[in-house]
Amino acid sequence: MANMAQTVQDERLKQEGLGARLMKRPELGAIAGVILVTAFFLITADSAMFTLSGIMNFMTPAAQLGILAIGAAMLMIGGEFDLSIGSMVAFAGLIFGASVVTFGLPLIVAIPLTMAVAAGLGAMNGMIVLRTGLPSFIVTLAFLFVLRGASLVGLKLASGGSTQLRGVRDAVQDDWLAPFFSGDAFGPIFVALAEIGLIDTFKNGTPKVPGIPVEILWFIALSLVATYVLLRTPQGNWVFASGGDRNAAANSGVPVRKVKISLFMVTAICAALVAIITVMDAGSTDARRGFMKEFEAIIAAVIGGCLLTGGYGSAIGAFFGAIIFGMVTIGLTYTDFDQDWFQIFLGGMLLIAVLFNNYIRKRVTGER
Amino acid sequence: MTQDTTFHHGDPQREAKPIIQMKNIEKHFGNIIALAGVSFDVRPGECHCLLGDNGAGKSTFIKTMSGVHQPTKGEITIDGKPMNFTSPRDAMEAGIATVFQDLAMIPLMSVTRNFFMGREPVKGRRPFRRMDVEKMNETAVEEMRKMGINLRGPDQAVGTLSGGERQTVAIARAVYFGARVLILDEPTSALGVRQTSNVLATIDRVRKQGVGVVFISHNVRHALAVGDRFTVLNRGQTLGTATRGDITPEELQDLMAGGQELAQLEGSLEGTV
Numbered sequence: 001m002a003n004m005a006q007t008v009q010d011e012r013l014k015q016e017g018l019g020a021r022l023m024k025r026p027e028l029g030a031i032a033g034v035i036l037v038t039a040f041f042l043i044t045a046d047s048a049m050f051t052l053s054g055i056m057n058f059m060t061p062a063a064q065l066g067i068l069a070i071g072a073a074m075l076m077i078g079g080e081f082d083l084s085i086g087s088m089v090a091f092a093g094l095i096f097g098a099s100v101v102t103f104g105l106p107l108i109v110a111i112p113l114t115m116a117v118a119a120g121l122g123a124m125n126g127m128i129v130l131r132t133g134l135p136s137f138i139v140t141l142a143f144l145f146v147l148r149g150a151s152l153v154g155l156k157l158a159s160g161g162s163t164q165l166r167g168v169r170d171a172v173q174d175d176w177l178a179p180f181f182s183g184d185a186f187g188p189i190f191v192a193l194a195e196i197g198l199i200d201t202f203k204n205g206t207p208k209v210p211g212i213p214v215e216i217l218w219f220i221a222l223s224l225v226a227t228y229v230l231l232r233t234p235q236g237n238w239v240f241a242s243g244g245d246r247n248a249a250a251n252s253g254v255p256v257r258k259v260k261i262s263l264f265m266v267t268a269i270c271a272a273l274v275a276i277i278t279v280m281d282a283g284s285t286d287a288r289r290g291f292m293k294e295f296e297a298i299i300a301a302v303i304g305g306c307l308l309t310g311g312y313g314s315a316i317g318a319f320f321g322a323i324i325f326g327m328v329t330i331g332l333t334y335t336d337f338d339q340d341w342f343q344i345f346l347g348g349m350l351l352i353a354v355l356f357n358n359y360i361r362k363r364v365t366g367e368r
Numbered sequence: 369m370t371q372d373t374t375f376h377h378g379d380p381q382r383e384a385k386p387i388i389q390m391k392n393i394e395k396h397f398g399n400i401i402a403l404a405g406v407s408f409d410v411r412p413g414e415c416h417c418l419l420g421d422n423g424a425g426k427s428t429f430i431k432t433m434s435g436v437h438q439p440t441k442g443e444i445t446i447d448g449k450p451m452n453f454t455s456p457r458d459a460m461e462a463g464i465a466t467v468f469q470d471l472a473m474i475p476l477m478s479v480t481r482n483f484f485m486g487r488e489p490v491k492g493r494r495p496f497r498r499m500d501v502e503k504m505n506e507t508a509v510e511e512m513r514k515m516g517i518n519l520r521g522p523d524q525a526v527g528t529l530s531g532g533e534r535q536t537v538a539i540a541r542a543v544y545f546g547a548r549v550l551i552l553d554e555p556t557s558a559l560g561v562r563q564t565s566n567v568l569a570t571i572d573r574v575r576k577q578g579v580g581v582v583f584i585s586h587n588v589r590h591a592l593a594v595g596d597r598f599t600v601l602n603r604g605q606t607l608g609t610a611t612r613g614d615i616t617p618e619e620l621q622d623l624m625a626g627g628q629e630l631a632q633l634e635g636s637l638e639g640t641v
C-alpha cells in the first residue's frame with residue numbers, strides 16, 4: 001500500500017498515429033476546406049485567380065473579414081457571442097470619420113479614440129451579459145440594432161442630413177500614421193521584384209501588384225498573436241476554461257468575469273480596426289458599413305472549428321475560415337457560375353462544418 | 369474500532385494551533401438556511417472528517433472555506449488573523465486547495481490544462497511571458513503516476529477519462545497545490561475499492577507532510593480509516609466534534625443519521641444497519 005506509484009504500462013494503451021492526433025486539432029476542417037476550395041477553383045476558375053494579383057484580390061476581403069473572425073473566434077472559445085460586431089464596424093467608422101473630418105483630429109488621437117469607444121461598448125456588452133446572466137446572443141442582438149441605429153442618426157448629425165460622411169481621404173492623406181492603416185506595404189520591394197522580372201508588370205514597368213494591402217498584414221499578425229495567446233499563455237488557458245465550464249473555471253481560480261469582459265473588448269477593438277482600415281480605404285463612411293459581417297465572422301469561426309457551445313476552437317482555424325470566405329466570394333467571379341451561388345455555398349459549408357465539429361468534439365471528449 | 373484502522377496515525381496534534389478556523393458560520397440562500405452556525409477548525413498534520421447525510425450542508429460549508437461562497441454570518445481566521453475570501457483565488461493564495469464534489473474539471477480540455485487551470489506556471493519575461501508547457505506536461509504525468517494512473521499522454525482530454533480517473537486528476541491537482549489545507553468533498557464516492565484505498569493512502573501521505581486535510585464523506589468506514597477528528601453536520605448544524613478513540617463507529621453512525629431516528633430504525637431492522 002505504501003508504494004502507490006505503479007509504473008506498470010497500461011496494456012490497453014494504443015500508440016496514436018499522426019493521423020489520429022491531427023484529427024483532434026480544431027483547425028483541421030478549415031484546412032481541409034481551403035484545400036477543397038482551392039482544388040475547386042483550380043479546376044473551374046480562370047487561371048488569373050491564382051496569379052499574384054488574383055491572390056491579393058481574394059485575400060483583401062478575406063483579411064477584412066478575418067480580423068473580425070479572429071475576435072469572434074476568441075470570444076466563442078470563451079463561451080460568448082457578439083452579434084453586434086457588424087454594427088460596431090459602422091459605429092466605429094462613424095466615430096473615426098467624425099474624429100478626422102468633423103473635428104480634424106490627427107490619426108494618433110483618432111485611432112486610439114475610436115478603439116477606446118469600441119472597447120467601452122464591448123465592455124458594456126460583457127457587463128450586461130455577466131450581470132444579468134442572459135445569453136450573450138440576445139444582449140448583443142439588441143446592440144446590433146442599437147449601434148446600427150446610432151450610426152445612422154450620428155451620420156446624419158455629422159454630415160448634415162446625409163447617411164454618408166465624406167472627406168476622410170483628404171483629412172488623413174498626409175498623416176504619418178496613415179501608411180500603417182491604408183494602402184499597400186512593401187512597395188519598394190515589389191518595384192524591385194518587378195525590375196528583375198520576378199513579378200508581372202504593366203507596360204510602363206510598374207508592378208501590377210503595388211504591394212501587400214495592409215489589412216492582410218494585420219490579419220496575419222492578429223492570427224499569430226491570437227494563436228500564441230490561446231496556446232501558450234495562462235490567459236489563453238483561461239479563455240478555454242471560461243468557455244468550457246464557467247463554474248469549474250471560477251472554482252479553479254480563473255478570473256472568469258475579467259476574461260469574458262476582456263474578450264468582448266478585444267472583439268469590439270477588432271471591429272474598430274476593420275472600420276478604420278476600410279473607412280480610410282474608401283475615403284468615406286456610411287451606415288451600411290459592416291452589414292451582416294457579424295454572421296460572416298461567426299461562420300468563419302465555426303468553419304475554423306469553434307464550437308457554438310464554447311470551450312473549443314482555434315484562431316488559425318478562423319484564419320483559414322476567413323480565407324475560404326474570400327476565395328468563394330471573389331473566386332466565383334473568375335468562373336462561369338452565377339455569383340449568387342455564393343450564399344448557397346456558404347450555407348452548405350456552414351452546415352458541413354457544424355456537423356464535422358460535432359463529430360470532432362465527440363472524439364475529443366470520448367462521448368458517443 | 370481498531371479493526372477499521374488501516375493506516376498508521378500520527379499524534380492527534382492536540383497542541384498544534386489551527387491553520388484555519390471557522391467560527392459560527394451561517395449561510396443563507398434566499399430564505400433557505402443551508403448553514404445555521406457551524407464551527408470547525410483544521411490543524412496541521414491532521415485529517416478532520418466532516419460527516420453528514422445528503423443535504424446536511426457539507427458542500428456548502430467547504431465552499432465557504434474555499435472562497436466560492438461568502439458566509440452570511442460568522443468569522444474565518446487563518447493563523448488567528450481574520451480573513452475575507454472574495455473568490456476561490458483568495459483561498460488558493462492562502463494555501464487552501466479543494467477537490468469539489470463536481471470536480472471542477474473541463475472535459476474538452478487536456479489533463480495538463482485542467483491540472484494547471486488558474487495556476488499556470490510561466491517562464492520568460494514580459495511581454496513574452498508564457499506557460500511553461502514542458503514543465504506542465506511533465507508535472508501532470510508525474511503527479512498522475514504517483515496516484516497510480518498512467519496517462520496516454522498529457523494532452524489527453526479529461527472527457528475521455530473514466531469517472532474514477534477524473535476524480536484522481538482532481539485529487540492529484542489539489543494535493544499538488546494544497547500547500548497548507550487540502551479539502552476533499554466526497555472524493556471516494558465514485559471510486560472502486562482499490563482507488564479508494566489509494567485516496568485514503570494519499571490523505572495519510574499529505575497529512576504526514578504537515579498538511580491539514582478536510583475529508584468529507586458519508587461513509588463512516590472511510591472516515592474512520594483515516595480520520596483524527598470527526599465533526600458531524602446535520603441540517604446545517606454541528607452535532608459536535610469527536611476525537612479518534614473517544615467515539616465508537618456505532619456512535620458516529622448514530623450521530624450522522626440524527627441520533628434517535630437510526631436508533632428506531634435499528635430496532636425495527638434488528639441491528640442489520
Ligand SMILES: Nc1ncnc2c1ncn2[C@@H]1O[C@H](COP(=O)(O)OP(=O)(O)O)[C@@H](O)[C@H]1O
Nearest residue numbers: 397400402420421422423424425426427428429
Ligand atoms: N446555491 C444554492 N442555492 C440554494 N440552495 C442551496 C445552494 N447550495 C446548496 N443549497 C441547499 O443547501 C443545502 C445543503 O446542500 P449541500 O451543502 O450541497 O449538502 P451536502 O453536501 O451535505 O449533501 C441543501 O438543502 C441545498 O438544497
Ligand SMILES: [Mg+2]
Nearest residue numbers: 426427428469
Ligand atoms: Mg455535497
